[in-house]
Amino acid sequence: MRDVHARLAAWMTRLGMSVRVDAAGNLRGVHPAAPSTVRRLLIGSHLDTVARAGAFDGVLGVVLGIALVQLLGRRQHPFSIEVVGFSDEEGVRFGVPFIGSRALAGTIDRDLLERRDTSGRSVAEAIRDYGLDPDAISEARVADAIGYLELHIEQGPVLERLNAALGIVTAIAGQTRAQVTFTGMAGHAGTTPMRGRRDALAGAAEWIGAVERDAQGVTGLVATIAHVEVEPGAGNVIARRCRATIDIRHADDGVRADAARRMAATAKEIASRRGLDIEWEPRLDQGTVAMDPALTAMLERAVVRSGTPLHRVASGAGHDAMIMAARMPAAMLFLRSPGGISHHPDESVMEEDVAAALAAGLNFLDELAGTLS
Amino acid sequence: MRDVHARLAAWMTRLGMSVRVDAAGNLRGVHPAAPSTVRRLLIGSHLDTVARAGAFDGVLGVVLGIALVQLLGRRQHPFSIEVVGFSDEEGVRFGVPFIGSRALAGTIDRDLLERRDTSGRSVAEAIRDYGLDPDAISEARVADAIGYLELHIEQGPVLERLNAALGIVTAIAGQTRAQVTFTGMAGHAGTTPMRGRRDALAGAAEWIGAVERDAQGVTGLVATIAHVEVEPGAGNVIARRCRATIDIRHADDGVRADAARRMAATAKEIASRRGLDIEWEPRLDQGTVAMDPALTAMLERAVVRSGTPLHRVASGAGHDAMIMAARMPAAMLFLRSPGGISHHPDESVMEEDVAAALAAGLNFLDELAGTLS
Numbered sequence: 001m002r003d004v005h006a007r008l009a010a011w012m013t014r015l016g017m018s019v020r021v022d023a024a025g026n027l028r029g030v031h032p033a034a035p036s037t038v039r040r041l042l043i044g045s046h047l048d049t050v051a052r053a054g055a056f057d058g059v060l061g062v063v064l065g066i067a068l069v070q071l072l073g074r075r076q077h078p079f080s081i082e083v084v085g086f087s088d089e090e091g092v093r094f095g096v097p098f099i100g101s102r103a104l105a106g107t108i109d110r111d112l113l114e115r116r117d118t119s120g121r122s123v124a125e126a127i128r129d130y131g132l133d134p135d136a137i138s139e140a141r142v143a144d145a146i147g148y149l150e151l152h153i154e155q156g157p158v159l160e161r162l163n164a165a166l167g168i169v170t171a172i173a174g175q176t177r178a179q180v181t182f183t184g185m186a187g188h189a190g191t192t193p194m195r196g197r198r199d200a201l202a203g204a205a206e207w208i209g210a211v212e213r214d215a216q217g218v219t220g221l222v223a224t225i226a227h228v229e230v231e232p233g234a235g236n237v238i239a240r241r242c243r244a245t246i247d248i249r250h251a252d253d254g255v256r257a258d259a260a261r262r263m264a265a266t267a268k269e270i271a272s273r274r275g276l277d278i279e280w281e282p283r284l285d286q287g288t289v290a291m292d293p294a295l296t297a298m299l300e301r302a303v304v305r306s307g308t309p310l311h312r313v314a315s316g317a318g319h320d321a322m323i324m325a326a327r328m329p330a331a332m333l334f335l336r337s338p339g340g341i342s343h344h345p346d347e348s349v350m351e352e353d354v355a356a357a358l359a360a361g362l363n364f365l366d367e368l369a370g371t372l373s
Numbered sequence: 374m375r376d377v378h379a380r381l382a383a384w385m386t387r388l389g390m391s392v393r394v395d396a397a398g399n400l401r402g403v404h405p406a407a408p409s410t411v412r413r414l415l416i417g418s419h420l421d422t423v424a425r426a427g428a429f430d431g432v433l434g435v436v437l438g439i440a441l442v443q444l445l446g447r448r449q450h451p452f453s454i455e456v457v458g459f460s461d462e463e464g465v466r467f468g469v470p471f472i473g474s475r476a477l478a479g480t481i482d483r484d485l486l487e488r489r490d491t492s493g494r495s496v497a498e499a500i501r502d503y504g505l506d507p508d509a510i511s512e513a514r515v516a517d518a519i520g521y522l523e524l525h526i527e528q529g530p531v532l533e534r535l536n537a538a539l540g541i542v543t544a545i546a547g548q549t550r551a552q553v554t555f556t557g558m559a560g561h562a563g564t565t566p567m568r569g570r571r572d573a574l575a576g577a578a579e580w581i582g583a584v585e586r587d588a589q590g591v592t593g594l595v596a597t598i599a600h601v602e603v604e605p606g607a608g609n610v611i612a613r614r615c616r617a618t619i620d621i622r623h624a625d626d627g628v629r630a631d632a633a634r635r636m637a638a639t640a641k642e643i644a645s646r647r648g649l650d651i652e653w654e655p656r657l658d659q660g661t662v663a664m665d666p667a668l669t670a671m672l673e674r675a676v677v678r679s680g681t682p683l684h685r686v687a688s689g690a691g692h693d694a695m696i697m698a699a700r701m702p703a704a705m706l707f708l709r710s711p712g713g714i715s716h717h718p719d720e721s722v723m724e725e726d727v728a729a730a731l732a733a734g735l736n737f738l739d740e741l742a743g744t745l746s
Binding site: 187213221224232234317318343 | 423424425463465468470527528529530546548550558559560561562563564565566567568572574575577578579581582584585588589594595596597598599602603604605606607608610611612613618619620622660688689690691713714715716717
C-alpha cells in the first residue's frame with residue numbers, strides 16, 4: 001500500500017494536486033478549482049485487492065481519476081476534483097468490506113474499529129501500526145461534496161455479451177455476509193467409529209452442498225462459501241471446529257433476506273441432526289443501493305456524446321459507490337471485463353475501453369460544469 | 374521437543390542410563406545389562422503430539438519405559454534396555470507419519486527427506502534446523518535388538534466397554550493416507566452466476582459427504598477428512614483450489630484398498646462433472662501389521678501373572694510398533710482410554726491402569742529374561 005501511495009502521490013503532485021493520506025489510510029489528492037470555489041466532486045475507487053487478484057479491480061478507477069485531471073490540463077471547472085484511493089474495500093483482513101469509503105461517509109463506529117483480524121489485531125491497531133491515528137478518523141469524513149463518480153471494471157460477463165465497452169450502473173445489488181461456525185468433538189481418526197462422530201467438517205460440507213443447491217434454484221441469486229478454516233486441522237484428528245464465510249447477493253433485498261434465513265435454518269438443522277453446535281455471526285447486511293438519477297443522467301449524456309453506445313447494468317459486485325451513495329449523489333461507470341474474469345490474475349481490460357471511459361469521463365465533467373455555471 | 378528431551382534425559386541420567394539424540398531427533402537412553410551382554414530390548418513410544426492434543430498419547434509410553442528401568446533398580450537382566458522417545462509419529466508437519474521409528478527401522482529414503490512442510494521446508498532441512506545431521510540418519514538404525522515393546526493408551530472405547538485396564542494388541546489396522554486437490558476457477562462471488570461456476574470448495578464438499586456415506590456403509594471402515602485448505606480463501610472469491618487430506622483405515626487390507634479406490638473414483642467423477650481438475654497424491658499405504666506371536670505370548674503371561682484380566686484387541690490407530698515390527702519382534706500393551714477420548718485435551722488415563730501396566734511390564738522383563746537365561 002505504501003508503494004502504490006508513493007507512485008500515485010508522485011503523479012498527482014506532478015499534476016499540481018495537493019495530496020494527503022487520511023486517518024483511514026485513504027490516499028486523497030485535490031485538483032483545485034478557480035479561487036473562491038468551494039464545490040467539490042469526488043472521483044474514486046479502491047487500492048486494495050483480494051489475494052491472487054488481477055491488476056485492475058479498484059486501482060484502475062483511481063488511475064482513471066488522476067488521468068482525467070491530467071487530461072483536463074489548464075481547463076478550469078467550477079468545482080475542485082478530489083481523487084480518492086480507498087484503503088480497504090475488499091474486507092480481506094477484517095472480514096468487513098468498505099472500511100475506506102465508510103470513513104468518508106462517516107459510518108465507522110467503535111465496533112468496526114475493534115473488529116480483529118485472524119491474528120487478533122484490531123482495525124484501530126492496524127491503523128496505528130500503519131502510522132495513522134484512529135482517533136482522528138472523523139477528519140476523513142466528507143460532508144460537502146456535490147457528488148461521487150466511480151469508474152470500475154464490471155467483473156462480470158454482461159457487457160462483453162452485449163459487445164459493449166461501457167455500462168451505466170443503475171444499482172448495486174445488496175449483500176449478506178456472515179461467518180458460520182460448526183463445533184463438534186475432536187477424536188482419533190483411526191479409533192472413532194463413523195457412527196457417533198461429531199465431525200464439524202462433515203457438517204459444514206453438507207451445508208455447503210445445500211447452500212449451492214438452494215442458490216441454483218433461485219434466478220439471480222448467488223451464494224458463495226469460499227473461506228473455510230478447520231481445527232485442529234491435522235489429517236488424523238476428526239475436525240472439532242469448522243469456520244466458514246458465506247456471501248449472499250441478489251438485486252431484490254427481499255429475495256436476499258429470504259435466502260439468508262433459509263441458509264441459516266439449513267445450517268441449524270444440519271448441526272442439530274449431527275450433534276454439532278452452530279453459530280451464525282452476521283458480518284454485513286447491505287441493501288441494494290440505487291445510483292443517483294440526476295448524476296447518472298449526466299453520465300449517460302456524457303457516454304452518448306462520446307459516441308459510445310449506451311447500456312445500463314446492475315452491479316452484482318459491491319462497490320464503494322454504494323457506501324458513498326448514502327451521503328451524496330453517486331454515479332458509476334463500468335468498463336467491460338474480458339471473459340467476465342475478475343478476482344483472478346487473468347483479469348484484464350481493453351485499451352479501447354479505457355479510452356472510451358476517459359472520453360466519457362471528460363464529457364461528464366463538462367456536463368456537471370454546465371449544470372453548475 | 375527440546376524441553377521434553379531435557380526433562381526425560383535428566384531423569385534417565387539420574388538412573389544411570391546413557392542418553393543421546395540420534396540423527397532423526399529420537400531421544401534414546403540405554404540401561405546397561407551385565408558386562409559382556411550384547412542383547413538389547415527396545416521400549417518406546419513417541420514424544421510428538423497432534424495440535425490441541427491430550428497429555429498421554431505417546432509420551433506416556435516413554436515415561437513408562439523409564440519408570441520400568443527405575444523400578445528394576447539393581448536387578449540385572451541378561452539384556453540391556455534402550456528406551457526410545459520417537460521424534461515424529463503423528464506426521465503433523467510433513468503429512469507423513471512414523472519418521473522417528475522409520476529411522477530406527479532403516480526405512481527413511483531420499484524421497485522422505487525431501488518431503489516439504491507447508492512453508493516449503495524439507496524434512497532434511499528441519500533436521501538440520503534442529504542441529505542434527507540428516508546425512509547421518511543411518512546411524513539411528515537398529516539391527517540387533519531382541520524385540521520392541523510399546524505401551525500406549527488405546528485411544529478408543531473398546532477396553533472401557535470391556536471394563537478392562539489393559540489390552541494385548543494383536544494387530545495394528547492398516548491405513549491409507551492421501552492428499553486430494555480439487556482445482557477450478559476463481560471468480561467474483563457477486564458477478565459469477567451459479568451455473569457455470571467451477572468452485573473447487575463446492576466440489577470438495579460434495580466429495581466429503583460422499584466419503585462419509587461410503588464409510589458408514591462398511592462395517593469397521595473409518596474414513597476421515599480433517600484437513601482442508603482453500604485458495605485464495607477470501608470470502609468474496611470463488612475457491613480456485615481446495616486441498617484436503619483423507620485417512621482411511623480397516624483391519625482387512627483388501628477392504629481398505631477397495632475403499633480407497635472407490636473414494637478416489639468418486640473424487641474423479643465429481644471433479645469431472647464440475648469441470649474441476651483432480652489430483653490424488655498417495656501419502657501412506659500401510660498394510661495391517663500383526664504383532665509377534667512369541668513376544669506377545671510373553672506379554673500375555675506377564676499380564677496374567679500381574680493379576681489383570683487378559684483382553685486382546687486390534688488397534689485402529691497406527692503406532693511406531695507397526696514400523697518396528699518389520700525389523701524385529703514387536704509387542705504392544707494398551708491402557709484403557711476413559712471415554713475413548715484421544716487427540717483432544719480431555720484425553721486421560723487412570724492411575725490404577727498405569728500401576729497395572731507397570732506391574733505387567735516388570736513381569737514381561739522377567740519373562741523375557743527367563744527365555745534368555
